[in-house]
Amino acid sequence: MTEKLVIIGNGMAPGRMLEHLFERAPGRYAVTIFNAEPRVNYDRIMLSPVLSGEKDYEQIVIHGDGWYIKNGITLYKGHKVVSIDRTAKTVTSDQGTVAAYDKLVIATGSVPFILPVPGNNLPGVLSYRDLDDVNAMLLAAQSRAKAVVIGGGLLGLEAAAGLAARDMDVTVVHVMPTLMERQLDPAAGYMLQRELENRGIKIVTKAQTKAILGERRAEGVELADGRIISASLVVMAAGIKPNAWIAKEAGLATNRGILVDDGMHTSDPDIFALGECAEVGGHVYGLVAPLYEMARIVAARLSGDPSPRFVHNDTPTKLKVTGIDLFSLGDFADGEDRQEIVLRDAAAGVYKRLVLKDNRIIGTVLYGETTDGAWFNDLKKREVDITDMRDTLIFGQSYQGGVPLDPMAAVAALPDDAEICGCNGVCKGKIVSTIEAKGLTSLDDVRAHTKASASCGSCTGLVEQVMKLTLGDAYNPAAVQPMCGCTNLGHDDVRRLIKAKSLKTVYAVMQDLEWKTSCGCAKCRPALNYYLVCDWPGEYADDYQSRFINERVHANIQKDGTYSVVPRMWGGVTNSGELRAIADVVDKFNIPAVKVTGGQRIDMLGIKKEDLPAVWADLGKAGFVSGHAYAKGLRTVKTCVGTDWCRFGTQDSTGFGIRIEKFMWGSWTPAKVKMAVSGCPRNCAEATCKDVGVICVDSGYEIHFAGAAGLDIKGTEILGLVKTEDEALEVIVALVQMYREQARYLERIYKWAKRVGIDEIRRQCLDEAARRRAYFERFVHSQQFAQVDPWSERVSGLHKHEFRPMAAIGLASQAAE
Amino acid sequence: MQWIVIGTLTDIPQRGSRCIETPEGKVAVFRTGDDCVFAIDDRCPHKGGPLSQGIVHGASVTCPLHNWVISLESGKAQGADQGCVRTIPVKVEDGQLYIGLAQQAERAA
Numbered sequence: 001m002t003e004k005l006v007i008i009g010n011g012m013a014p015g016r017m018l019e020h021l022f023e024r025a026p027g028r029y030a031v032t033i034f035n036a037e038p039r040v041n042y043d044r045i046m047l048s049p050v051l052s053g054e055k056d057y058e059q060i061v062i063h064g065d066g067w068y069i070k071n072g073i074t075l076y077k078g079h080k081v082v083s084i085d086r087t088a089k090t091v092t093s094d095q096g097t098v099a100a101y102d103k104l105v106i107a108t109g110s111v112p113f114i115l116p117v118p119g120n121n122l123p124g125v126l127s128y129r130d131l132d133d134v135n136a137m138l139l140a141a142q143s144r145a146k147a148v149v150i151g152g153g154l155l156g157l158e159a160a161a162g163l164a165a166r167d168m169d170v171t172v173v174h175v176m177p178t179l180m181e182r183q184l185d186p187a188a189g190y191m192l193q194r195e196l197e198n199r200g201i202k203i204v205t206k207a208q209t210k211a212i213l214g215e216r217r218a219e220g221v222e223l224a225d226g227r228i229i230s231a232s233l234v235v236m237a238a239g240i241k242p243n244a245w246i247a248k249e250a251g252l253a254t255n256r257g258i259l260v261d262d263g264m265h266t267s268d269p270d271i272f273a274l275g276e277c278a279e280v281g282g283h284v285y286g287l288v289a290p291l292y293e294m295a296r297i298v299a300a301r302l303s304g305d306p307s308p309r310f311v312h313n314d315t316p317t318k319l320k321v322t323g324i325d326l327f328s329l330g331d332f333a334d335g336e337d338r339q340e341i342v343l344r345d346a347a348a349g350v351y352k353r354l355v356l357k358d359n360r361i362i363g364t365v366l367y368g369e370t371t372d373g374a375w376f377n378d379l380k381k382r383e384v385d386i387t388d389m390r391d392t393l394i395f396g397q398s399y400q401g402g403v404p405l406d407p408m409a410a411v412a413a414l415p416d417d418a419e420i421c422g423c424n425g426v427c428k429g430k431i432v433s434t435i436e437a438k439g440l441t442s443l444d445d446v447r448a449h450t451k452a453s454a455s456c457g458s459c460t461g462l463v464e465q466v467m468k469l470t471l472g473d474a475y476n477p478a479a480v481q482p483m484c485g486c487t488n489l490g491h492d493d494v495r496r497l498i499k500a501k502s503l504k505t506v507y508a509v510m511q512d513l514e515w516k517t518s519c520g521c522a523k524c525r526p527a528l529n530y531y532l533v534c535d536w537p538g539e540y541a542d543d544y545q546s547r548f549i550n551e552r553v554h555a556n557i558q559k560d561g562t563y564s565v566v567p568r569m570w571g572g573v574t575n576s577g578e579l580r581a582i583a584d585v586v587d588k589f590n591i592p593a594v595k596v597t598g599g600q601r602i603d604m605l606g607i608k609k610e611d612l613p614a615v616w617a618d619l620g621k622a623g624f625v626s627g628h629a630y631a632k633g634l635r636t637v638k639t640c641v642g643t644d645w646c647r648f649g650t651q652d653s654t655g656f657g658i659r660i661e662k663f664m665w666g667s668w669t670p671a672k673v674k675m676a677v678s679g680c681p682r683n684c685a686e687a688t689c690k691d692v693g694v695i696c697v698d699s700g701y702e703i704h705f706a707g708a709a710g711l712d713i714k715g716t717e718i719l720g721l722v723k724t725e726d727e728a729l730e731v732i733v734a735l736v737q738m739y740r741e742q743a744r745y746l747e748r749i750y751k752w753a754k755r756v757g758i759d760e761i762r763r764q765c766l767d768e769a770a771r772r773r774a775y776f777e778r779f780v781h782s783q784q785f786a787q788v789d790p791w792s793e794r795v796s797g798l799h800k801h802e803f804r805p806m807a808a809i810g811l812a813s814q815a816a817e
Numbered sequence: 818m819q820w821i822v823i824g825t826l827t828d829i830p831q832r833g834s835r836c837i838e839t840p841e842g843k844v845a846v847f848r849t850g851d852d853c854v855f856a857i858d859d860r861c862p863h864k865g866g867p868l869s870q871g872i873v874h875g876a877s878v879t880c881p882l883h884n885w886v887i888s889l890e891s892g893k894a895q896g897a898d899q900g901c902v903r904t905i906p907v908k909v910e911d912g913q914l915y916i917g918l919a920q921q922a923e924r925a926a
Contacts, residue, residue, distance in 0.1 A: 519850045519875060544830075548872065548881065549870040
C-alpha cells in the first residue's frame with residue numbers, strides 16, 4: 001500500500017528530494033505538497049538574473065505543472081500550513097485543508113531578517129527572497145527612482161546590481177567596513193566595491209541604519225550618523241534566519257533552525273526537516289550545494305536506506321553579477337599558524353589569495369580570474385600537500401608540471417572525483433560515465449541527465465571541456481552560431497542583452513557587447529536595427545543607414561537598379577478609381593511592366609529611383625499607401641470573397657482580412673509575414689501555407705500558422721479554434737508580437753516555431769489569457785509609432801537626398817549654356 | 818586632372834552614399850562613419866548592381882543585389898569574390914567636396 005508523504009514547502013531542496021525519491025522508490029509514496037507561494041518549483045539562485053532582465057520566470061522554472069501531474073503529486077499552491085498535529089499525524093493549511101501523513105518533510109526555508117528599526121513595515125520596504133519580491137522590485141524600478149539596499153552581502157549586492165541594470169539610482173548601505181566580509185578578505189572586498197562603483201552603484205560602508213523615513217510610504221533611510229539617503233524603494237538584505245516556527249509550535253526541538261541528526265530526522269522520527277530551515281551539526285545553510293546534499297539523504301531515508309549521512313563541507317561562493325568574477329572558499333582569516341600566497345595584477349583587476357596551514361590549502365579568495373577555483377577546491381577537499389608546487393601554485397593548474405596554458409589539459413588532469421558543478425555536487429567521473437552510458441552529445445542533455453551546470457551555470461565552461469574530452473570531435477560546442485563575423489554572440493544572446501542592459505542605439509550595442517568591427521557589417525546592422533525598433537518603440541530612432549536599400553527607399557530594387565512599387569490593396573480588394581489611378585501612373589511615368597502578385601496586389605516594375613517620390617505622390621492622391629512589399633514586415637493579407645458572395649462562405653473572410661491588415665500594417669517583423677483568410681475549408685485564399693492563416697468555419701475561426709511556400713514547402717500548424725472575430729484578431733496579434741520579440745532576424749515564423757515549439761507558442765498566445773493580452777497590448781503600443789505611411793513622408797520631402805543625384809557634371813563644352 | 822566641387826560633406830549621411838552623374842558614368846560618393854570620403858564607379862563588378870544603394874560598414878560597401886563586399890579604398894571585391902571597380906579621387910576642403918576627373922568637365926546642376 002502506498003504511504004502518505006506530506007511536504008511543507010515547495011522550494012529547490014524538496015523538489016530535488018522528490019526527484020531522488022521517485023528514482024529510488026517509484027510508487028512508494030502518495031505525495032502532497034503545500035506551497036505558501038502560488039506557483040511551482042523554480043530556481044531561486046536565478047532570481048538575480050530575472051531581476052537584471054537576463055532571464056525571465058519561465059526560464060527558471062524547475063518543475064512545471066506537468067511534472068506534478070506526471071508524478072501524481074497533489075500540489076496546493078498558495079496554501080500556508082498553520083499547524084501540525086503530531087498525534088493525529090495531520091497538517092492543516094490556512095485555507096482549511098487538512099492532510100494526513102505517514103511521513104512529513106518540513107522544508108519551510110528561511111525568512112529575511114528585518115532590521116528592528118522604525119518604519120521597517122512601510123510600503124516600499126521589501127526583502128529579497130522570492131519571485132514576489134522580484135516582481136515588486138521590477139514594478140518599483142519602472143519609475144527609475146532611487147533605491148537603497150541595506151546589506152552588502154551576496155544577496156544585497158545581487159539585488160543592487162539588478163536594480164542598477166534596471167536604471168535605478170542605487171545606494172548600498174553596509175554595516176561592516178568592507179563588502180561581503182564573510183566571503184571576501186578586505187582586499188577583494190575593496191576591488192569589488194570599486195567595480196560596483198564604476199557601474200554607478202553608490203556604496204556606504206560602516207553605516208548603521210537608524211530608521212526608514214516616510215509618512216505613508218518609504219521616502220528615505222536615516223543612518224546613525226545622521227545622514228539621510230532618499231529612496232522610494234528600500235530592500236532589506238541584511239541576512240536570513242531559518243523559518244522554524246511551525247516546528248517549534250508543534251513541539252519539535254529547535255535552536256536557530258529545526259534540529260536534525262545527520263540523517264535529517266527531527267526529534268520526531270516520522271518528521272524530517274531539510275533545506276534552509278534545518279540545523280545540522282551546529283550549522284545552518286543558505287547555499288544550494290549542501291541543501292541538495294540534504295535532499296539526497298532524506299530521499300535515501302524515505303526509501304529505506306539508512307546509510308547516507310550528512311557531512312559538513314565548505315561550499316564555494318560565487319557572485320552572480322554579469323562581468324564580476326569572484327570565488328571564495330573556506331577560511332581565509334589571518335593567523336599565526338597560517339601562511340598566505342598572494343597574486344595581484346592591478347591593471348588586469350586580478351587578485352588571488354591562498355591561505356595555507358601545514359602546507360595544505362584551507363581558504364581561497366579569487367577575484368577577476370576564477371578559472372582555477374575548482375582546482376583549488378579540489379586540493380583543499382583532498383587535503384593535498386602542496387609543498388612541491390608551492391612556487392607556482394598561485395598561477396593555477398595549467399602552470400603545474402611545466403605544461404603551458406591549455407584549458408583542456410587542466411580538465412584532463414582532474415581526477416574523477418573532482419567536483420565540476422558545485423551547486424549540484426556533480427564530479428567529473430559522473431559526467432563522463434553518464435555521457436558514455438546514455439550517449440549524450442549536447443550540453444542540454446548533460447544538464448538534464450547529470451544536473452551539472454543546471455543551476456547557476458557558472459561551471460558551464462568546465463562541463464563543456466569535460467564533454468569535449470569525452471566525445472572528442474563529436475562534440476561541437478559552437479552550437480551557438482554567432483550573428484556574423486563582428487561578434488561571437490548569437491542572435492538570442494544579443495536580443496536578451498539589448499533588453500537586459502537597456503541598449504538603445506546600434507552603437508551602444510556594439511560598444512557594450514564588444515563588437516569586433518567599428519561599425520558592424522551588412523549582416524548585423526539591419527538585425528540590430530530591427531531588434532531596437534522592436535524592443536524600444538517610440539524611443540529608438542530608426543537608423544536608415546542600417547537598413548537594406550528596399551526598406552530605406554520603400555520599394556524593391558530590381559536587377560537593373562530600377563525599382564518596383566506595390567501599393568496596398570486592403571485584403572486584395574480594389575475598385576475602378578484605384579485601377580484608373582494606377583493606369584494613369586503607368587502612362588505618366590512610362591512604367592514598362594505591370595504584374596499581379598501572388599499576394600493579390602498590383603506591382604509596377606522598372607521605375608527609376610528619381611521618379612519614386614512623384615509616383616508615390618500620384619498614388620497617394622488616389623488614397624494608396626505603401627504596400628510594404630519590400631519589408632521585413634506585414635506584407636499582405638490575402639482573402640477570398642467569403643459570405644459577401646460565395647455560396648459556401650461561412651464568415652466574412654474579406655472583411656476580417658481587411659481588418660487584420662488595417663490593424664497590423666506598418667509593423668516591422670524579423671522576416672516577412674504573409675497572411676490569408678479563407679471563408680471556408682475549401683481554402684481558396686490558400687491560408688494553409690502562410691505565415692499566419694485563418695480558415696473560417698461555421699463555429700468560428702481556425703487559426704493556422706508556421707506554413708511556408710518558398711524555399712521550403714510546409715503546411716501550417718493549427719494554433720486553435722476561437723469563436724469570434726475579436727478573439728481571432730487578439731490571438732493573431734499576440735502570435736505576431738511573440739514572434740517579433742523572440743525570433744532571430746530573417747527567421748520566418750515556421751523556423752522560429754520549430755525552434756520554440758508549437759505547444760509553447762499555443763500556451764503563450766492562446767491558452768494563457770493574461771499573457772496573450774500583454775503581447776497584444778505591446779503590439780498596439782508599438783503600432784502608434786509604426787503606422788506612418790512611408791510614401792507620404794517621402795513625398796513631403798523626408799530623405800529627399802536619397803532620391804536625387806547630388807550633382808550632375810557634364811563635359812565643359814556641353815555644360816556651357 | 819581637374820577638381821570639381823560636387824557639394825558639401827554633410828550632403829551625404831554618415832555611413833551613406835550619394836551618386837553623381839559624370840561624363841564617365843555614374844559615380845557613387847561615400848561618407849564613412851568616421852567622415853572619410855571615397856568615390857567609386859556605381860557598378861558592382863559582379864552584375865552591375867548600384868553600389869551607392871548598399872550598406873556602408875567600415876571602409877566597405879555591400880552590394881544590394883548579391884551581397885558582394887567592395888573595398889571603398891581599393892575598389893576590390895573582398896573575401897572569396899574576384900573583381901574590381903574603378904576608384905575616383907575625391908577630397909574635402911573646408912567642408913567642400915571635390916571630385917577629380919580626368920576630362921575637362923564642369924558642374925551642370
